[in-house]
Structures are given as C-alpha cells and as structure tokens.
Amino acid sequence: MSLLRVDNLTMRFGGLTAVSGLNLTIESGQIVSVIGPNGAGKTTAFNAITGIYPPTEGTIAFEDRPQLRPFRAKTLLSALAIGLLVGVLSWIAAASVDDLWKAAIKRQLSDGVENFSYGTALRDGMAYLRGDLAIDKPRRSRTWQVVSCDGEVELLRGLTLEAATLARDRLQSGEYEFQDSQLRVIHPASGEVIFQAEDRDSLDRFRTKLVSTKQAGEDQARFAVRVGILGFLIGLSGTLVVWRRTRRSADYIALTGIARTFQNIRLFQNMTVLENILIGMDRKMSNNLLAMALRWPGLRRAEAECSKQAQELLRFVGLRADQMNLLARQLPYGDQRRLEIARALACQPKLLLLDEPAAGMNPSETVELMGLIRRIRDRGVTVLLIEHHMNLVMGISDRIAVLDHGVKIAEGTPEEVKRDPKVIAAYLGEEEVS
Numbered sequence: 001m002s003l004l005r006v007d008n009l010t011m012r013f014g015g016l017t018a019v020s021g022l023n024l025t026i027e028s029g030q031i032v033s034v035i036g037p038n039g040a041g042k043t044t045a046f047n048a049i050t051g052i053y054p055p056t057e058g059t060i061a062f063e064d065r066p067q068l069r070p071f072r073a074k075t076l077l078s079a080l081a082i083g084l085l086v087g088v089l090s091w092i093a094a095a096s097v098d099d100l101w102k103a104a105i106k107r108q109l110s111d112g113v114e115n116f117s118y119g120t121a122l123r124d125g126m127a128y129l130r131g132d133l134a135i136d137k138p139r140r141s142r143t144w145q146v147v148s149c150d151g152e153v154e155l156l157r158g159l160t161l162e163a164a165t166l167a168r169d170r171l172q173s174g175e176y177e178f179q180d181s182q183l184r185v186i187h188p189a190s191g192e193v194i195f196q197a198e199d200r201d202s203l204d205r206f207r208t209k210l211v212s213t214k215q216a217g218e219d220q221a222r223f224a225v226r227v228g229i230l231g232f233l234i235g236l237s238g239t240l241v242v243w244r245r246t247r248r249s250a251d252y253i254a255l256t257g258i259a260r261t262f263q264n265i266r267l268f269q270n271m272t273v274l275e276n277i278l279i280g281m282d283r284k285m286s287n288n289l290l291a292m293a294l295r296w297p298g299l300r301r302a303e304a305e306c307s308k309q310a311q312e313l314l315r316f317v318g319l320r321a322d323q324m325n326l327l328a329r330q331l332p333y334g335d336q337r338r339l340e341i342a343r344a345l346a347c348q349p350k351l352l353l354l355d356e357p358a359a360g361m362n363p364s365e366t367v368e369l370m371g372l373i374r375r376i377r378d379r380g381v382t383v384l385l386i387e388h389h390m391n392l393v394m395g396i397s398d399r400i401a402v403l404d405h406g407v408k409i410a411e412g413t414p415e416e417v418k419r420d421p422k423v424i425a426a427y428l429g430e431e432e433v434s
C-alpha cells in the first residue's frame with residue numbers, strides 16, 4: 001500500500017495550467033523531494049494534496065482512500081437534526097405570523113378587528129372576521145367597510161372612517177334596522193338612511209361567505225404545517241449540499257494524517273511558541289463546551305499531557321525551553337521555521353509536507369535542518385519536500401520528482417535525476433552537475 005498516490009492531477013486557474021497530469025506515488029518511510037524552477041507548480045501540487053484547492057482533474061488517495069469525508073450515520077443524523085430545527089422554526093414563524101399581522105392591523109385600526117386568519121386572508125385577499133361588527137380596511141383598499149358577521153357577511157364598502165364608525169356604533173347600539181333585501185341601514189326613529197348600497201350588483205361583488213373561526217383556524221394550522229415541512233426539507237437538503245461541498249476540506253485531510261508548513265512562514269505571530277504548538281494539537285483536544293467551562297479534571301489532565309508533548313516537540317526541533325513563552329514573532333527567522341515544523345508535527349501526521357523549509361536559512365542552519373528532516377523520517381513520518389537548496393535535496397532525498405511548467409519531466413533517485421539531460425536543461429544547469 002502506498003501512502004500517497006496522486007493520479008493525473010491537473011490544476012487550472014482560469015486559462016493557466018499550473019499542474020498538468022501529475023502522477024506521484026509516495027511510499028511510507030521515505031523522504032521525497034519535488035524540485036523545479038519558479039512557477040513550475042510545486043506549491044500548487046502541495047495545495048491540492050492538502051485540500052486547499054480541489055483538483056481540477058485527477059485524484060489523490062491517501063492510504064489508498066480518496067480524500068473525502070465518508071458519509072456516516074452521524075452525518076445523516078446531523079442533517080436530520082438541522083432539518084428538524086429549521087422545520088420547527090419555520091412552523092413557529094408561520095403560526096405566529098398570523099398574530100403579527102393581526103397586531104399590525106390592530107395598531108392601524110385600533111378598533112374592531114378580532115379574529116381572522118393570515119392564511120385565508122392571503123388566499124382571498126381579505127380578512128375574515130368573527131364576532132359582531134367590525135370596521136376594516138382590506139389590504140390595498142383605500143376605503144373602510146363595516147362588516148357584519150351574523151351569518152352571512154355583508155360588506156358595505158366605500159365609506160369614510162367617520163361614516164363607518166358611526167354606522168357601526170348605531171348598528172351595535174340597536175338603533176338600526178338592517179334591511180338585507182334593500183341593503184340599507186336605516187335609523188328606526190328618524191328614518192335616516194345611515195348607508196345604502198348603490199345597487200344590488202355592486203354589493204354582490206363584495207358578498208362573501210363567512211369562514212367560521214374553526215375553519216379559519218384549521219386553514220391556519222395547515223398553512224403552518226406546510227411551511228414547517230418545507231422548512232424541514234430545505235434544512236435537510238441544505239445541510240447535505242453544504243456537507244457535500246465541504247467533503248474534501250483541509251481540516252479533514254489534516255485529521256487523516258497530512259500536515260504541512262508554508263513557503264512564507266504562517267505562524268500565529270502574537271501567540272507564544274508553546275501556544276503555537278498546542279494549536280497543532282487542537283483537534284485532539286475535547287470540544288465539549290461544558291467540560292471546558294467547568295474545567296473538568298479529565299480536560300486538565302489532557303491539557304497537561306499536550307503541554308508535555310509540546311515541550312518535547314520543542315526540544316525535538318531544536319528550540320530551547322527558555323524560548324517557550326516568547327511570542328512567535330520574537331524568534332529569529334530560522335527558529336520560526338523550526339516552530340512551524342513543530343506545529344505541523346503536533347498534528348501527529350503520517351505525511352509531512354515541507355514547502356521550502358530552508359528558505360532564508362544560513363548554511364549552518366541548513367545543515368541542522370537536514371538532520372532534523374532525517375530525524376522526522378526516523379520518527380516514522382514520511383516527508384514530502386519542496387526545496388531549491390540542491391545540497392539539501394540531493395543529500396537527504398530517497399526520490400526526487402522534477403516539475404517544469406506544471407509537467408513532471410523526471411523522477412528517480414538523486415543520482416538519476418542529477419544526470420537526466422531534461423532536468424539539467426530545465427533546472428539544474430551544467431554547474432550543479434559537475
């Protein structure tokens with residue numbers, strides 16, 4: 001079983017092909033280097049392997065498995081839980097929007113409107129009212145109406161608010177005669193016509209069937225349930241879509257056992273040396289919020305253990321104990337590079353990718369770095385290295401792959417690569433070989 005297998009990897013950025021059809025197999029326990037001129041696509045290949053970019057084409061398998069988060073029962077349960085949460089929230093919102101709408105109308109009218117349903121109002125464009133008489137102004141209407149809900153609803157439209165209020169008060173106080181056949185409201189004593197429909201036909205257009213409170217309630221409940229189901233489906237499918245799109249993420253790939261350092265040092269500059277290493281162990285620490293808040297003894301023990309391992313790593317990469325509490329930015333450049341390696345090792349990787357670790361190092365630091373890389377390999381960690389420093393590469397690599405313009409032009413032992421005419425022409429030059 002190979003540790004890492006890159007098959008036909010192609011990386012494109014718009015019209016630029018940074019890596020083209022790269023095949024690379026890395027066996028456990030080796031130090032493998034990738035070399036090539038500037039812009040050859042080395043870092044891009046690293047970025048694809050570590051999940052920073054998805055491959056445009058091709059596949060990458062680690063320990064013979066594709067670098068994809070597997071679909072587990074937990075994934076489905078999480079999606080169901082989120083779907084349920086969204087569904088319940090949508091249901092609550094749909095059930096309470098009725099009250100909100102009612103409250104808003106009431107604020108406007110400050111009078112009269114009692115029970116009606118948003119769902120039915122949406123459907124029919126008006127409010128159904130229960131109780132006695134109400135003054136209402138249907139949405140989109142400029143005029144007021146008096147609504148009687150005794151049996152059939154009579155809608156008498158086209159009134160001013162004042163006239164409607166007067167009419168309602170008189171109707172309620174009993175000083176009225178409601179002549180449905182004539183569609184007039186007449187004051188019984190004075191015979192004064194309070195209001196009268198213009199003609200029967202126009203009133204019939206506004207006649208509508210009373211929806212009982214019960215039916216309106218049922219409509220509303222159905223409406224809320226439908227919205228709830230829709231919310232559940234949206235929550236469930238949304239979660240699954242997000243999960244699918246983030247299946248191949250850098251953090252998942254790091255968890256499977258691939259760690260890296262960067263060409264331009266990327267430490268947490270304002271954190272201490274020790275904290276930088278502890279961050280590399282973060283994924284192994286408990287993420288139980290309660291345990292963290294209550295500082296459970298188990299958690300304290302785990303923290304103490306991590307701190308011990310971090311100090312061991314500090315020594316391993318050649319940093320001193322008295323540098324432990326310095327801020328990362330206070331370290332000399334070469335030590336910052338060591339710290340980055342220590343942080344990567346803190347993830348306990350099986351494969352460590354080092355992107356130009358010797359950049360900016362002086363010759364004696366470079367020699368020490370060679371020793372460190374060998375010790376990392378002896379610790380059981382396979383190393384994949386990008387480096388321009390030829391003495392280092394030729395001195396420690398078991399195998400070397402050479403990229404030029406995104407294409408692998410050679411691969412072999414240092415001796416084989418050194419003599420390869422294509423490599424000499426593209427990268428090494430005659431001087432390096434001699």
Ligand SMILES: Nc1ncnc2c1ncn2[C@@H]1O[C@H](COP(=O)(O)OP(=O)(O)OP(=O)(O)O)[C@@H](O)[C@H]1O
Binds near residue numbers: 013018045263
């Ligand atoms: N995110 C990106 N968007 C667009 N182009 C990119 C991106 N990343 C890399 N490239 C381009 O891809 C090509 C390969 O770049 P890459 O950094 O992989 O080369 P390299 O071999 O690592 O070079 P160096 O030795 O200088 O680090 C370059 O032309 C670069 O400009």
